Amino acid sequence: MTEPSSPQFKTHVVKCPVCSTRMTVRSMDVGRKTECPDCHHRFTIEKADIKLDIPDPIVPEDEYGLKEVAHDHDDARKKVGQEIMSQAQKEMREQAERKDLNKRTQGAFEERKPRQYQDADEEEEKKPREQLTPIDYNPREELVDYPLTFSPKEIQRDILLFSDVGLLMRWVFLSLFASVTVYFAANAIYYGLQPNQTFMTYMYSLAGSAMSVVLGAGTIIFLGSHFLFLVMSVSSGLDEWDWPELGIFDRMMEALFLVIAVVLAIVPFGIMATFDPWSAIPLLAFTFLGFPVIYLSMLDQGSVVTPWSSMIVSSLFKLPGKWLLFYVATFVLISAILAVGAAIFLFAGIERLAYIALPGGVMLVGGTLIYGLWLGRLSWEIAARASADREDEE
Numbered sequence: 001m002t003e004p005s006s007p008q009f010k011t012h013v014v015k016c017p018v019c020s021t022r023m024t025v026r027s028m029d030v031g032r033k034t035e036c037p038d039c040h041h042r043f044t045i046e047k048a049d050i051k052l053d054i055p056d057p058i059v060p061e062d063e064y065g066l067k068e069v070a071h072d073h074d075d076a077r078k079k080v081g082q083e084i085m086s087q088a089q090k091e092m093r094e095q096a097e098r099k100d101l102n103k104r105t106q107g108a109f110e111e112r113k114p115r116q117y118q119d120a121d122e123e124e125e126k127k128p129r130e131q132l133t134p135i136d137y138n139p140r141e142e143l144v145d146y147p148l149t150f151s152p153k154e155i156q157r158d159i160l161l162f163s164d165v166g167l168l169m170r171w172v173f174l175s176l177f178a179s180v181t182v183y184f185a186a187n188a189i190y191y192g193l194q195p196n197q198t199f200m201t202y203m204y205s206l207a208g209s210a211m212s213v214v215l216g217a218g219t220i221i222f223l224g225s226h227f228l229f230l231v232m233s234v235s236s237g238l239d240e241w242d243w244p245e246l247g248i249f250d251r252m253m254e255a256l257f258l259v260i261a262v263v264l265a266i267v268p269f270g271i272m273a274t275f276d277p278w279s280a281i282p283l284l285a286f287t288f289l290g291f292p293v294i295y296l297s298m299l300d301q302g303s304v305v306t307p308w309s310s311m312i313v314s315s316l317f318k319l320p321g322k323w324l325l326f327y328v329a330t331f332v333l334i335s336a337i338l339a340v341g342a343a344i345f346l347f348a349g350i351e352r353l354a355y356i357a358l359p360g361g362v363m364l365v366g367g368t369l370i371y372g373l374w375l376g377r378l379s380w381e382i383a384a385r386a387s388a389d390r391e392d393e394e
Contacts, residue, residue, distance in 0.1 A: 017043055143237030145384075148322050148377040150329065158373060166243040170226055171365055177219040179361030185212035186353055221248070223365065224255025227372045231299070234376025235383060260304045261295040262287075288334075289327065296379055315382045326378045330371060337367045 010027040016036040025034060030047050147154070161167070188208030191201045225246065233241050246254075265287040272280035293316070297309035316323055341360055348355050 012047075014045055016041060144239040146234050146237060146377045146380040148325060148374065148381050150325075158370075161373065162369070164241060166241060167230075167369070170222075170243075171362075171369060174219060174223055174226070174365045175358075175362040177215055177361075178223075178364050179357045181212050181215040181219055182360045182364070183353060183357035184208045184215065186357065188212060190353075220259065221251050221255045223368060224258035225251040227258055227368060228254045228299075230369060230372040231295075231376040231379060234373060235379035237380060256304050257295065257298050261291055261298060261307070264294050264307055265291040288330070292326070292375055292378070295375070296382070299379075311386055312382065315385065318385055319381055322378060322381045326374060329374055333367055333370060337363050 011024050012027055013022055014025055014034075015022055016039065018041040019036060019039040021036050021038045023034070023036070025045050027047075030045050032045055033042050034045055035042050162171075185208065188205045191208065192205040194201050229241075229243065268286050269280050269283040272283050293312055294307040297307050297312045298304055300309040300312055340363060344356055344359055
């Protein structure tokens with residue numbers, strides 16, 4: 001076996017003659033060539049003046065004093081072995097007791113209550129907990145009733161509902177957009193019906209049509225979203241309205257209920273108008289009667305592709321008086337808006353179209369919101385009747 005003090009274990013430090021990099025080399029390689037790791041210069045290893053020897057390994061001392069005991073002293077060796085074993089057993093017992101001590105001292109610094117309070121707490125824990133929700137709890141008791149009646153009290157409530165700041169602000173902005181839409185649409189119709197068409201009249205009609213379509217689409221999106229919120233809030237019995245701030249995509253999805261309901265209700269009139277416009281006018285009655293049924297059915301089903309709900313259709317037979325009252329009130333509202341609009345048009349004329357558009361937009365948006373309020377009241381009546389029927393069945 002090679003001893004550590006042999007020449008192959010001895011080293012010394014040399015310096016590169018070019019970059020002065022210090023390197024540790026073996027003393028047995030004196031006279032050989034080596035390469036600097038930094039500048040890669042090759043030079044001959046020279047003998048060093050000071051040598052660095054690796055010290056001899058340290059031999060551990062006789063920890064237990066076994067070397068001091070002669071081989072013929074068996075009693076002494078047994079005694080040393082017994083002491084080692086007893087020390088090991090003692091350490092094992094201490095380790096086991098330390099685990100039990102951790103369990104015993106767990107929670108030792110927690111605040112302890114007197115004995116009398118501990119007994120009272122134990123008795124409270126033994127008592128069964130009361131139900132957080134009473135058995136006879138009815139969530140509709142915390143809501144507001146919105147019956148479809150036109151008593152002075154309900155009319156006063158409608159006025160208070162329309163005095164809501166959020167509703168008034170939306171009414172003003174939607175009326176402005178609707179007024180501009182009506183203005184461009186009326187101009188497009190006016191220039192499009194000129195007997196002697198020129199390039200300018202054609203361009204005026206085309207520009208008015210494009211602007212009315214763009215502005216009308218935005219107006220319908222926001223009006224349809226607010227219409228849905230008004231119907232759902234009243235039908236749910238909410239006393240305070242929290243107008244949501246939705247993105248344009250969510251508002252388009254909400255307005256889709258209104259658009260599709262109008263399209264489905266006007267389909268018979270549109271089909272008949274392609275053959276005979278005058279004969280199609282009586283079919284507007286189907287649009288008037290069918291729109292609320294289709295719209296409430298889609299809301300009940302939660303989908304625009306299912307315009308049919310058994311609960312809504314059955315309410316036509318269960319609540320005929322409420323439906324008749326709703327249709328009469330709606331007919332009076334539409335007739336009043338058309339009468340006021342015709343009077344303004346006859347007074348101002350087509351030459352003062354800008355003065356006609358603003359009141360027209362205000363009446364259009366206001367009439368739609370009032371219609372949504374009454375439709376929400378009708379929906380509340382249907383929901384209350386359905387809840388009463390379920391209670392009777394139970």
